[in-house]
Amino acid sequence: MSDQSQMLPNGIAIIVNDDGIIQKIIHDSYGLYATQPDETQSFVDSLDSDSVAKGYQFIARINANDVAYDWELHVSNNDETSLFNFSGIRFKNETLIIGTSNPDDTEQFLNGLMEMNNESVNQLRTFMKQQQQSPAETKDDEWAMYDQMSGLNNELANMQRKLTKKTAELERMNKLKNKMLGMAAHDLRNPLTIIQNYALFLIEDHEENKIFTDDQFELVKEIKESSEYMVQIIEDMLDISAIESGSISLEKKDEDIGKLIERTVSLNRPTATKKDISIITSLPDLPINKEVDAHKFQQVLDNLISNSIKYSQLGSEITVGIEVQNESSAITIFVKDEGQGIPKDELEDLFVPFAKISSKPTAGEKSTGLGLAIAKKIVEAHDGEIEVESEVGEGTTFFVNIP
Template sequence: MPDEPVPQETKILIVDDTPANLDVLCQSLEPQGYGLSVASNGEAALALAPEIRPDLILLDVMMPGIDGFETCRRLKEMETTREIPIIFLTAKHDTEDIVRGFSLGCVDYIAKPFQYEEVLARIRTHLKLRYLARQLETRNRRLEDLNEMKNSFLGMASHDLRNPLATIQGFSRFLLNKGESLDQTERHRFLSSIHEVCGEMLALMNDLLDLSAIESGKLTLKPVRASFTEMIRSHAETYRVLASEKNLIIHMNLEDLPAFPFDARRLGQVVDNLLSNAVKFSPQGKNLFLGLDRRDSCARFVVRDEGPGLAPEEQARVFGPFEKLSPRPTAGEPSTGLGLAIAKKIVGIHGGTLRVESQKGRGATFICEIPMTGHDALPKGADKIG
């Protein structure tokens, strides 16, 4: 975002009933590149301002009909125009009139006859102030969103950690108090349960740390030219064992694409998440279909399952953190609820897209497209996620 407002993207409304004044102002401002609109009286200004939403209004005080003071008052009462800065154009220098204008909401005065340098200086100053105010408002909204997300994360993470911690505490207390009365098989079962629960907690903490790094812009990509095809094939092979435990058959149709730069670790994380979900939410004896081909300048990776599918309203939420959707893992597999949120952000920072197509009861298809143009073509700042 630039530090200054761009004149070509800035609109100014000039309101004056004197054609000579309009000519002078237009001749002064047009060479600067501002988008200019004019109104010859207060009534016309009140009709035009809500329509064009100017960034600044130059408003003559002395006009027939509705004068500048009344026009300003009405503009400040309208929802669509109340935040637009207004500079009065006037030959009146009485303190009472100046105070009245400020009390009605104007931000400045420009005295007649106009001085070219002064007009430009005052306009630029107030346009910059409005621009900075908008930036600050945008950043404040972003901070509010992040704070709300943080509170949501803390609440959900605390909830998701409470049960595993209670399990660990209960099993360990039992082992401390009565462990000597257990045989080797029972002790092994208790320790295995503690180990499994610790693994679930560690997975949740890793996901939370990844998401925190992404949101704060501290997760750095390390793209290296490599085979996207081989990376997917390698990760898919590790899931054949998990799939076989549920009698799932993995069908792969992977095109041998030319090597291009990407972060193999992070995109491998995306592939793992898509494959893990496909296995996790598929009933026994179903099929999984993996595809990879080239679409224009992108590598297109597709994972399709024969699971329960997603309703339209759930598809809009599937990439949100900690979203609780109707499909459940078919063998009780654990899930942190953060994987797809992280995957979408990683794909996005590579300049790609991740989306889902699904019908309830007919499985889900996740489509990941990654530009093959390499790291040099990534958006500015794309070596970091945030």
């Protein structure tokens, strides 16, 4: 190499094949590549991970059009990342790629490389000169449009890579959040259950021996109710954590859905009776059997029925039943109440964890805001779907469709 070529601005000039594998290093003032490249060393090996995909697109552009001009790629060198401008041209079955960290040095770098009498260098320099000197109005419109589309595609590719990276990071953080949530919930459940049981023991002792004043007894009952609510929150948090982490498991067996409904209604009747609410069942005469996880499916039914009780007025009626789809084996379970109803613009929020709606429980009952979200996930795990219809002032109906 001549003395003048040694005075070139910092830059890279390499010959690669159609796959980007380096065939020859003409000049590498940054020491990015091995002096004697092996059969696997690629042009993209010098690029930062965020630019590798774009680097392959750059090679593909050269292969498709014989030339690619002024591509910005990030180069990684000794743990430092710098933005380089790359151009390339395909000539006589080989591809020349040049890159500089300063776009203003590109032309001077090419001028120095020309001393090597490399035809591909001359060809690339001529092309770049034409691009720089041709008046905008005389440039080939089709090429300009293609180049513009190329730039947009490059930007889109960069955005997609960043989005993919961010999505992976969010997924990792979400898994960590679910793990920590599960650990915290497990640690809280035991002491809360102890508080709940001790409060229950004190209430039973007072009912037998009158050990508290009236005010003290009210405080003990408040402790019991609050601890029960907190245990319910913990149980719901554990459920939603397991579901969102993908660890929900079903133990499906052939179950009589009618009997599951009757059992769940029976468990909820005492609460309904306190509000003078009647629960009516509408079930087929013949058994309706489905492969379901009885425990989790009853959890769905319990949530829908208990919600109807919470939001229904005193003295109203709730109907729970099954509709059989005659044309198939699918069934629809419905829970219909005569409650306050839900505004249409709030219906989509019903199944979002912790979402709050404008309707309030009619007797001051508490809600975790997780029950319907859990119910939806359980139904979907059974390959079903849950829907809702509601009119303000007329009531709400939930539908659980099971194939």
